[in-house]
Amino acid sequence: MDSVTKRYPDGTVAVDRLSLEIPDRSITVLVGPSGCGKTTTLRMINRMVEPSEGTILIDGVDSRQQPVNTLRRSMGYVIQNAGLFQHRTILDNIATVPRMLGWGKEKSRARARELMERVGLDGALAKRYPYQLSGGQQQRVGVARALAADPPVLLMDEPFSAVDPVVRKGLQDELLRIQEELGKTIVFVTHDIDEAVKLGTMVAVMRTGGHLAQYAPPAELLSHPADAFVEDFLGADRGIRRLSFFSSAGLELLTEPIVAVDATAERIAAAGSGEAPYLLVTDPDGKPLGWGEPGDLTAGEIEAGRLLPYGRPFAAGTDSLRAALDCAVLSPTGWAVAVDAEGRVAGVVSQQVIGEAIRGAHAERSADGKVEQVAP
Numbered sequence: 001m002d003s004v005t006k007r008y009p010d011g012t013v014a015v016d017r018l019s020l021e022i023p024d025r026s027i028t029v030l031v032g033p034s035g036c037g038k039t040t041t042l043r044m045i046n047r048m049v050e051p052s053e054g055t056i057l058i059d060g061v062d063s064r065q066q067p068v069n070t071l072r073r074s075m076g077y078v079i080q081n082a083g084l085f086q087h088r089t090i091l092d093n094i095a096t097v098p099r100m101l102g103w104g105k106e107k108s109r110a111r112a113r114e115l116m117e118r119v120g121l122d123g124a125l126a127k128r129y130p131y132q133l134s135g136g137q138q139q140r141v142g143v144a145r146a147l148a149a150d151p152p153v154l155l156m157d158e159p160f161s162a163v164d165p166v167v168r169k170g171l172q173d174e175l176l177r178i179q180e181e182l183g184k185t186i187v188f189v190t191h192d193i194d195e196a197v198k199l200g201t202m203v204a205v206m207r208t209g210g211h212l213a214q215y216a217p218p219a220e221l222l223s224h225p226a227d228a229f230v231e232d233f234l235g236a237d238r239g240i241r242r243l244s245f246f247s248s249a250g251l252e253l254l255t256e257p258i259v260a261v262d263a264t265a266e267r268i269a270a271a272g273s274g275e276a277p278y279l280l281v282t283d284p285d286g287k288p289l290g291w292g293e294p295g296d297l298t299a300g301e302i303e304a305g306r307l308l309p310y311g312r313p314f315a316a317g318t319d320s321l322r323a324a325l326d327c328a329v330l331s332p333t334g335w336a337v338a339v340d341a342e343g344r345v346a347g348v349v350s351q352q353v354i355g356e357a358i359r360g361a362h363a364e365r366s367a368d369g370k371v372e373q374v375a376p
């Protein structure tokens with residue numbers, strides 16, 4: 001996208017000399033306050049809106065050189081509330097584009113069934129009508145329909161904005177999985193910075209008047225906002241969000257304050273002699289039961305019901321520092337519990353040690369400017 005401007009007939013400049021290089025086979029997010037020109041930008045990509053000035057190149061070819069129908073066929077389009085045909089079944093909604101392209105009825109439906117599975121929809125819903133589905137399910141149908149003709153590009157305009165936060169998280173995870181499996185080039189519009197940071201390989205922050213405020217990978221955006229507008233848009237908890245991009249792998253986990261439910265008096269005494277004020281009690285399998293003070297634990301038969309809850313543990317090594325900090329903050333003892341893939345305790349770590357790791361990570365990252373992404 002090279003110096004693209006959109007001036008609507010009434011004189012509104014919705015997008016102003018926007019230049020953007022969208023990498024293929026990844027998710028690029030356009031984010032910004034209401035009316036900043038995100039939708040206009042997205043629609044110029046498939047020429048639902050024609051640019052007033054500037055050039056949009058797709059794989060090096062000027063988009064105006066392609067017939068508009070060919071261009072649109074190469075780009076799936078997903079909108080808020082899915083925009084489904086209410087009088088058609090789910091299966092026929094998804095099969096719409098293949099049918100338009102002249103595929104046979106059976107082939108189109110077979111493709112639609114395959115896509116239902118891919119987007120996590122139960123095949124039993126195939127014969128229902130859109131109004132018989134939840135908002136989240138309808139949104140999945142919207143994604144399946146956009147993918148039906150296997151276009152290399154997906155344009156998504158606030159597709160998940162109308163669903164509740166839990167369903168929304170599920171849809172976001174599913175989109176990341178689909179992207180990884182299918183390697184589509186996705187341009188995604190949202191006004192939600194958390195969604196942008198979670199989904200985007202690259203994030204374009206736009207400001208009113210269709211100006212590009214910053215274009216960067218999310219971790220860089222959070223560590224080096226270009227100006228006060230971007231900083232303000234990222235919000236007051238920018239520092240906390242940034243922790244999602246630091247791995248917890250370097251945290252030093254203690255195993256000494258961990259005792260099994262049938263621990264001997266000697267073991268409890270040894271465990272309690274360290275720096276941890278509480279001991280973490282595990283079941284015979286090594287899974288966490290709760291925290292107890294060394295003096296309160298009865299050797300041989302610790303009463304699990306009297307222990308303090310251990311809260312939500314984090315996955316040792318794979319979760320982010322943000323997840324580890326969250327566990328420690330929510331823990332009644334101020335210590336976080338790390339577990340392995342089987343849910344067995346890998347170690348415990350105090351808020352203080354996590355705090356030191358955070359300071360270290362911030363300092364290191366500002367020194368070399370590089371970022372490494374881990375699961376949020």
Ligand SMILES: Nc1ncnc2c1ncn2[C@@H]1O[C@H](COP(=O)(O)OP(=O)(O)OP(=O)(O)O)[C@@H](O)[C@H]1O
Pocket residue numbers: 008009010012013014032033034035036037038039040041191
């Ligand atoms: N057809 C139109 N004619 C005139 N002005 C328009 C038209 N469509 C959009 N605009 C204006 O262009 C500007 C950008 O609109 P656009 O819909 O691209 O923004 P947006 O960032 O997607 O907003 P939102 O998040 O509220 O959907 C706004 O000021 C809007 O009022």
